[in-house]
Every structure is written in structure tokens, then in C-alpha cells.
Amino acid sequence: MQHHPIPHKIDRIIPWEGRDYRYFSGTAYLGMGSVPAFEKHIIQGIQQYGPNHGASRFSNVQLEVYDALEQQFAREAGAPFGALLSSGFMAGYLSQTLLYALADEVWAAPDAHPAILPAHFQPDPSQSFGEYAQECIERSHHTKGKTIAILSNAVDTILPSVHDFHWVKQLSAENTYYLLIDDSHAFGLLGKGIYGTYGQWKSLPARLIVVGSLGKALAIPAGMILGDAFFIEKVKNSAIFRGASPAAPGYCEAFLNAESLYSRQQSLLQENMEYFFGHLDEDTKAALRYDPRFPVVTFRNSGWAQKLLDKGVMISSFSYPRPEDAPVDRIILSAYHTKEDLDLLAAAVREQ
Incomplete structure (x- = not known):
């Protein structure tokens, strides 16, 4: 077309x-x-913080809006901590890069977004999510003592289908699991309020990481990572997080005022x-x-x-x-x- x-x-x-x-x-x-009221919040945010902020989050002068957004988003999502980045793709890319270094094996869902896929991974697009889940369960019971990263979208936007992760409870307890969920199409739509699915899946027997774009339903050009203290510390100590410019602060201020x-x-x-x-x-x-x-x-x-x-x-x-x-x-x-x-x-x- x-x-x-x-x-x-x-x-x-x-x-x-x-x-x-x-x-x-x-x-x-x-x-x-x-x-119109949302546009007004954005204009007011730009007037307060300027059109952009190109310095590192760790420079000697820091804008308080970033910490405020991270803390509110994590609290409302039911997550221990959050890390704000300039895009959802960067949030996904940084998270999967860190996970790839931590994990012995990576199991990616057939519809996993490119942002959360290691560069050489190519999932089988003909496989259904149910078939993928069953394969993960079976593989887990033939694996022992491994750290396994499970990568998936919250939603298959092409089928479309909202994914259920209760099957993670059936994985063998002989391994350690990270579950990375891309909530780009869930933030604002699914889960708790506008804050996505972290609270829905945090009781699963896996270390949960939720990432995603705030630029879709929420209309904020930024990305979010939600996770535990160990993982978010790795995120914030990474060269990517420390070296990249953060999200435009005026939009972040608008988000805080638009609930x-x-x-x-x-x-x-x-x-x-x-x-x-x-x-x-x-x-x-x-x-x-x-x-x-x-x-x-x-x-x-x-x-x-x-x-x-x-x-x-x-x-x-x-x-x-x-x-x-x-x-x-x-x-x-x-x-x-x-x-x-x-x-x-x-x-x-x-x-x-």
C-alpha cells in the first residue's frame, strides 16, 4: 500500500x-x-524544563523529574525499581543485552519484538505462542542448573493476542529464570491502570523484568525498564545508560500531571x-x-x-x-x- x-x-x-x-x-x-489539556501539560513542561536535556543522567546538575517519574511508575506498577530511557527500543535493547550476558540460555517467543532479541536470534514465526510455552516447559525439564532468559512481548499485535504467562509456574525448579516482557503495547491498556503488566506477573517463579515504550498509548517519547534492585543497578551502571541522553524532560513532567x-x-x-x-x-x-x-x-x-x-x-x-x-x-x-x-x-x- x-x-x-x-x-x-x-x-x-x-x-x-x-x-x-x-x-x-x-x-x-x-x-x-x-x-488539549494534555498538550497544555506538555507546553508547561517544556516551559519549565526546556525543549530537551542532552546531558548524562549522572552529570553534576540533574533534573528531578526523571527520578520522580521512575519512582511513580515503579510504585504504581508494583515493581521495586524503574529506569527511564529515551526510547522503548533502547530500554528493550539494553535489557536484553544485559540479560544475554547473565544467562546460559535464551528462549525467545515467536513474536518477540526486535528490541528484545539478541542480534543473531531469529524466532520461528510459524510457531504459536502456546507451542512456544509448551516447548519452554519441556526444555526446562531437560535442563538443570542453568540461568535461562525468557523473552516475550506482552501482546502479539499482529495476531492479535494478549499473552498469558501462568505457564511459567510449570517450569522446572532446577533452573533460575529471568522473564523479560515487552509492555510497549500494554502500557496504558493492560494490567494495573496505565502501568502495564508487572504487577500481574511479579509472583511467578522468575525474576521479572518489564520494558517498553511510553510513546504509544501514553504519548511520551521515552522508555521504561522495571525490575529488582540487582537488575536496575546493572542498567544504571551500564555505559549505555550513563552515556545516553535521557528523555525530553518536559514530556516527563507532563506525564506526571496527566493521570x-x-x-x-x-x-x-x-x-x-x-x-x-x-x-x-x-x-x-x-x-x-x-x-x-x-x-x-x-x-x-x-x-x-x-x-x-x-x-x-x-x-x-x-x-x-x-x-x-x-x-x-x-x-x-x-x-x-x-x-x-x-x-x-x-x-x-x-x-x-
Whole structure:
């Protein structure tokens, strides 16, 4: 599908070549960019801290907003400690790099994001998450005295599917396990409030590390690592963390002041998901793949993107994660969509 360059921010309507299209793509699940009060918080944060902060977190003059965000995020997520970075990809990359050095073996889920994969790892994309989990259980009972790193997304955004990690309880107790979960598509959507799935899985018999981007549902260009004292100390003592510029501080300040706005947008998104899924007949549902807890819909057959574009609906359609992969057509629902948008979408899908 061809690209659509635009000279303005993305919203629920995209004007292109003389026609307005309803936009059902991207990762702005909570639609925070369309909330004036949130934009005001960002502007106020920039006025307080400036447009950027390019110095190390360990320079002699430090901005207090970073520690404040780490402490709040960890506390609300139910994690011992947090580490804030400038992007979710950096958070994932740094975490898997440190884990790779700690572990004897690395077991990566088939849909694990490239950010949390060691460079030479290539999971089997034909394997289901259930098959992967069963393989991990079986391998664990043929392994003894090893430190094993298990790498997975919280959500398969392509299928889509919300992953369950209770199977970790079935792993052999003869090994030590690290469980690294990428919450990039869970922050703001799943788990506790806007703080992701750490609290949901922290009682599993594994040392839990949750990483992810705050730049999707939460609209903050930053990344977060949640974990225990041992691992977060390794993160903060690493050359990458010490040498990299931190996140833009104004956005971090905005996050700290936007809890009620996030909560409101979560409610709106939930209403929109229930409304849209409730307006699909059984035949239409049979042609789709979705989880009612997650605002992404995919198709059992290809070729939907152009058909929906002809109806005035622009959905996600591109090769991912590698350029040689087949394009994936996906509908992404957001809190900023109106009932009129959802009615148009439902009618366009039903007519195909």
C-alpha cells in the first residue's frame, strides 16, 4: 500500500488528495495527542524544563523529574525499581543485552519484538505462542542448573493476542529464570491502570523484568525498564545508560500531571471497543481476528486495506518487522474515534 505523507499531526481524519479519510492506524490507542489539556501539560513542561536535556543522567546538575517519574511508575506498577530511557527500543535493547550476558540460555517467543532479541536470534514465526510455552516447559525439564532468559512481548499485535504467562509456574525448579516482557503495547491498556503488566506477573517463579515504550498509548517519547534492585543497578551502571541522553524532560513532567486524563481516555477507548465489536454480525466476526481486551483487529484473509480505503477508511498496512515480510492489514481503534467513525468502519467491514 502506498505511503501518505502529510504536513500536520495525525488525527482521526486524514485529508489526502482532496478527500478525508477516517484514520484507523498508528499506536495512539488513547488518543492523547487530541487532548488539549494534555498538550497544555506538555507546553508547561517544556516551559519549565526546556525543549530537551542532552546531558548524562549522572552529570553534576540533574533534573528531578526523571527520578520522580521512575519512582511513580515503579510504585504504581508494583515493581521495586524503574529506569527511564529515551526510547522503548533502547530500554528493550539494553535489557536484553544485559540479560544475554547473565544467562546460559535464551528462549525467545515467536513474536518477540526486535528490541528484545539478541542480534543473531531469529524466532520461528510459524510457531504459536502456546507451542512456544509448551516447548519452554519441556526444555526446562531437560535442563538443570542453568540461568535461562525468557523473552516475550506482552501482546502479539499482529495476531492479535494478549499473552498469558501462568505457564511459567510449570517450569522446572532446577533452573533460575529471568522473564523479560515487552509492555510497549500494554502500557496504558493492560494490567494495573496505565502501568502495564508487572504487577500481574511479579509472583511467578522468575525474576521479572518489564520494558517498553511510553510513546504509544501514553504519548511520551521515552522508555521504561522495571525490575529488582540487582537488575536496575546493572542498567544504571551500564555505559549505555550513563552515556545516553535521557528523555525530553518536559514530556516527563507532563506525564506526571496527566493521570486523570489517561484514566478518562482509557474509559473512552473501552467504550469504543465495546461499541465497535458490538456492531459486528457473526459473519463479519468470522472474517476477523481480535481480542476484546485489545484495540487491534486483523483479518483472516489479505487485501482489506485497499478495499477499505475505497470506502474512506485508512487502516494500517505495511511489511513488519522485516521489509521482506508480507504486508499486515490491521484496524487500530483509538479513544479519539467518534461513534460516527465507528459506524462508518463497521459498515465498511461488513460490506466486504
